[in-house]
Amino acid sequence: MNNDQTLTQRTCKPCEGGTEPLASDVAKTLVSQIKGWTISDDGTTITKRFEFKGFYKTMAFINAMAWVANQENHHPDFEAGYHYVIVHFTTHAIGGLSENDFICAAKIDALISE
Numbered sequence: 001m002n003n004d005q006t007l008t009q010r011t012c013k014p015c016e017g018g019t020e021p022l023a024s025d026v027a028k029t030l031v032s033q034i035k036g037w038t039i040s041d042d043g044t045t046i047t048k049r050f051e052f053k054g055f056y057k058t059m060a061f062i063n064a065m066a067w068v069a070n071q072e073n074h075h076p077d078f079e080a081g082y083h084y085v086i087v088h089f090t091t092h093a094i095g096g097l098s099e100n101d102f103i104c105a106a107k108i109d110a111l112i113s114e
Contacts, residue, residue, distance in 0.1 A: 007033055007106035010099070012072040021096025030102040037105050039097075045090040046101055050112065055082050061111065068107045074100045076108075 007030070022030070024043055031039050037048045052058045062078070062085060069075040077088040087108060089101035 007103050008110050010103045012074045012100040012103055014073075015091050015093050015098050015100055019094045019098070021091070021094050022098060027097050027102075030099070034102060034105045034109055036109075044096045045088050046097065046105055047086065047088050048105065048109075050085045050087065052083050052085075058083055058085060061085055064111045065108050068111070069104060072100070072104050072107065074104050076104065 021044070027039055027043060027046075031037050031046060034046075034048075037046045039046055050061060052061060058080060062080060065076070065078070065085070065087065074089075074091075077090075079086040087105075089105055090096065091098040091101055
């Protein structure tokens with residue numbers, strides 16, 4: 001892990017089966033760097049709910065999120081409704097969290113100016 005760069009400055013690296021998921025303490029350190037994201041009880045997923053004023057803004061966010069995910073080649077699972085999107089990141093190939101999940105979460109957060 002390169003600690004000299006913020007998560008948004010890093011890029012995802014290919015992750016293959018056989019790689020160990022991040023240790024709990026590392027995941028907790030990384031999640032503290034991305035506002036509003038939570039780690040699942042089993043430590044395998046990070047999640048955040050985004051809310052918008054209307055369907056068009058919700059869909060615009062989903063399209064922007066898709067662009068980020070394709071650029072990083074790391075894709076979230078998500079749920080969407082009229083005015084919300086719930087985003088879940090996990091690294092399926094390793095059955096848990098990798099640095100890629102936190103990089104993409106940070107980049108998706110950067111799409112929203114709070």
